[in-house]
Amino acid sequence: MEILEDKTTKELLKETLSKGVSYHEYRTSVENLANEGKSTGTNQTEALSNYTLLNHKRMKRWDKTFKTKMDNVLKTDKKMTWIVLTESWCGDAAHSMPIMNKIVEQDPNITLKVVLRDENLELMNRFLTNGTLAIPKLIMVDDETGDVVGDWGPRPRAVLERVENFKELHGKLTSEFKEELQIWYNKDKGGNTFNDLLQLLALE
Numbered sequence: 001m002e003i004l005e006d007k008t009t010k011e012l013l014k015e016t017l018s019k020g021v022s023y024h025e026y027r028t029s030v031e032n033l034a035n036e037g038k039s040t041g042t043n044q045t046e047a048l049s050n051y052t053l054l055n056h057k058r059m060k061r062w063d064k065t066f067k068t069k070m071d072n073v074l075k076t077d078k079k080m081t082w083i084v085l086t087e088s089w090c091g092d093a094a095h096s097m098p099i100m101n102k103i104v105e106q107d108p109n110i111t112l113k114v115v116l117r118d119e120n121l122e123l124m125n126r127f128l129t130n131g132t133l134a135i136p137k138l139i140m141v142d143d144e145t146g147d148v149v150g151d152w153g154p155r156p157r158a159v160l161e162r163v164e165n166f167k168e169l170h171g172k173l174t175s176e177f178k179e180e181l182q183i184w185y186n187k188d189k190g191g192n193t194f195n196d197l198l199q200l201l202a203l204e
Contacts (some may be wrong), residue, residue, distance in 0.1 A: 010146045012123040013139070016083060019120070020113030023101040027063070030056050030088045040088040041118050048089040055094035062098035066190045068106060076109045076201060079143040085117045085124050086136040091178070092154050093136035095185040099193045100138065103201075111143075127151055130164060140200065150200045156192035159184055 007015075021029070033039055034056040039048035082100060086093040097114075104112040117124050117135050127137050134154040142149050155163060159181065166177055173181075 007122070009123075009126050009148065012120075012126065013083065013141055013146065013148070016115050016120050016123050017081065017113060017141075020083060020115050023097065023104070023112050023114060026086075026097075026114040027059060030059070033088055040116050051089035051091065055088060055091060058091075058094040059098050062095065062190065063101075066098055066102055068102045068194065075107045079109045079111075080149065081111045081113055081141045081143055083139045083141060084112065084114050084136050085120060085127070085139070086114060087117050090135050091182065095190070096136055096153075096156075096193045099190045100197065103194070103197055129154055138197075152196060152200055156188070156196050158188075158192040 029040075030052060033049075034053040037049045037053075038044060039052040041048070082104065084093075084097060084100065086097065101112060104110045115123075117133060117137075121133070124133055124135075124137065127139060128134070129137070137153040138151060139148055140150040140152075141147070154160075163173065163181070167173060170177075
């Protein structure tokens with residue numbers, strides 16, 4: 001019997017890129033799903049569709065209101081692609097993806113591609129957070145070599161430890177804690193996500 005070898009991460013990234021869509025295409029898709037009362041994925045529930053509608057509104061707001069401070073930031077000197085694994089119902093993604101897009105819009109050497117987590121679990125399993133399929137997960141790939149030069153997610157470092165500690169103590173995130181997290185995102189105004197990503201670029 002023939003034994004199939006596991007695909008390398010490079011091979012998975014190449015396959016995934018062929019299925020990726022632009023941020024604007026993703027936004028249009030989420031808007032259409034929100035209008036239809038649906039979400040991404042095969043599991044369609046009222047809760048997931050409600051989250052999708054809420055996230056569409058969040059992304060629309062961040063798309064309009066977030067202003068970058070890229071004027072004095074050194075742009076990347078080589079071409080790379082940012083692959084984001086996400087789903088329409090993911091609240092953390094709704095706050096961070098517009099920030100990613102704003103950076104990419106101002107750096108001609110970076111391309112942003114969006115793919116759905118549940119359609120790309122083989123790749124997702126290479127980029128787990130504490131053993132979980134946490135999203136969004138951003139993977140930074142050098143276009144010339146195909147190497148991964150960095151990754152980020154699912155949340156800004158400023159709040160990541162707080163979330164993980166809460167999950168360890170309580171087993172899961174409660175609805176009350178999630179509300180607190182949304183308040184934190186709104187007060188932060190994308191600042192910590194922006195700074196995290198710029199630091200990754202500086203290290204690259």
